[in-house]
Amino acid sequence: MPDKKNVVVVGAGFAGTGIASSLSAKLDSNKYNLILINSRSYALSLPASARLVVSAQSKLEETSFVKLDRLYKNGNGETKVGIVKSIQTKGDAKGGEVVLESGEHIPYEILVLATGATFRGPLDIPEHEQDVMPHVNAWRAKFANAKHVVLAGGGAVGIELAGEIKDEHPDTKVTIVQGDRKLLNPTYTDSLRDGLNQRLQSRGIEILYQEYIDDIPAEGSVGVTTRSGRNIETADLVISTRGPKPNTAFIASLGQDTLNGQGYVKVKPTLQLLNHPHIFAAGDIIEWAEQKQAAKTRGHAAVVVENVLSVLGDKSATKEYKGSPEIIIVTNGRDGGMAYIPFFGGFTLGDWFARLVKSRTLMISFFRSALGY
Missing domain, CATH: 3.50.50.60 (FAD/NAD(P)-binding domain)
Incomplete structure (x- = not known):
């Protein structure tokens, strides 16, 4: 049997975890490894962070930090703790590698970028x-x-x-x-x-x-x-x-046409990057005329998951995001x-x-x- 290919999701915010969870239920685990890369071993709820940083009595560190070990359906998926520093694509635009801060290279067939945004x-x-x-x-x-x-x-x-x-x-x-x-x-x-x-x-x-x-x-x-x-x-x-400012500095490694002037990722309605059909983006990092909110990520995830499965099946991505x-x-x-x-x-x-x-x-x-x- 040929080596399994990697579907890599970067970022365990609302968009990334929603996409990873859905893909874990739908990907053929005999053909694909699902890898979620996140800087921490847990996800944290940003909507809770204002209370978290003000109130010790809230004890939100006990409830708003959630481990990722139960995210994957049927155990189909793994979490890799690390910070992505760059993306290296293949010449045929059908895959590549992400390079971590540690120096490790992780190959991908499909890459989903969902790194969210950072406040001050x-x-x-x-x-x-x-x-x-x-x-x-x-x-x-x-x-x-x-x-x-x-x-x-x-x-x-x-x-x-x-x-x-x-x-x-x-x-x-x-x-x-x-x-x-x-x-x-x-x-x-x-x-x-x-x-x-x-x-x-x-x-x-x-x-x-x-x-x-x-x-x-x-x-x-x-x-x-x-x-x-x-x-x-x-x-x-x-x-x-x-x-906030989108966490996209490492995505600039894909070329100058990847980000707009504010650092948001330019995407097609299919949520594919303009010149990279095997790379998708979702959540707060995308250039889209809407308010940035966690609730929007459900709509993003539905589009990304369906289109990822289409591309893996050698079909065109046809599902389009219409806004929320x-x-x-x-x-x-x-x-x-x-x-x-x-x-x-x-x-x-x-x-x-x-x-x-x-x-x-x-x-x-x-x-x-x-x-x-």
Whole structure:
């Protein structure tokens, strides 16, 4: 029997684990090895990370870090802990190798890139496993000691982090500096954006609109000045909560036409890379006109899995990604938040719905269940 070929998935976020789990049930294990490469031996729930880094009482390190040993159906798959540094393709564009930080080369017949995105500051969870809890504990201490936290960015991350800080440290002053005229962005209705503004301000959270912080001050300094010259004198912890940066530096090794100017992977509607039919991408790294959310990865995974199976069967990839509805649930601590549902003309739901669906539990049980726990 000829050697089995490798189907390699890089990244164990929502996209990567969903794709790996589905492929493990559908690939012929007599023909293919399924290999999931991740920087850690576990997956972590990024939607839980704002509470994780603020609250020691949450003990989220016990529930939001989930081992990958139960991910694969019928044991058809393996996890390789490592960090991919480059991709080397064959001349026929039908496979290649990924090169790990350790120097190891892993050949692939099909490669799926799902490396997600990285935030700055407390949500910049380290890649190396041994560094994760020191990072978390250091940030918990910083939040406990801060008197005035300034969050540079009023998107979902800034809003949710503000709510967690107020839950855990109600006497800490919190200021959000937002470049737009409202929270979030114009993808969402004024009803949602205004409702979140009201809820945050009712907790004593200050919001400065149409202001920017261009440079995050060095740790230990006090005070920060906005672009317009406004001085926030008492700020002793300033954090960037702007949008994340895609983890795609190593993908640039495929050539200059692979990434756009912001570092997102250029893909066809089949989620194949433009010039690499045996390489797919999914999740937060793809160039697609939609908000980056974990919920979107289900749609990505369905397209990738069907097309991977087609390509392995010497057929053309024909399933196309059509986009996903812009649903959002934004927490405001454990007991509040708001949701926007785009159906029936679009409508918002308030604290009771956010609390029921996300704020109390952060949907950890669903995350764990998807990983076999």
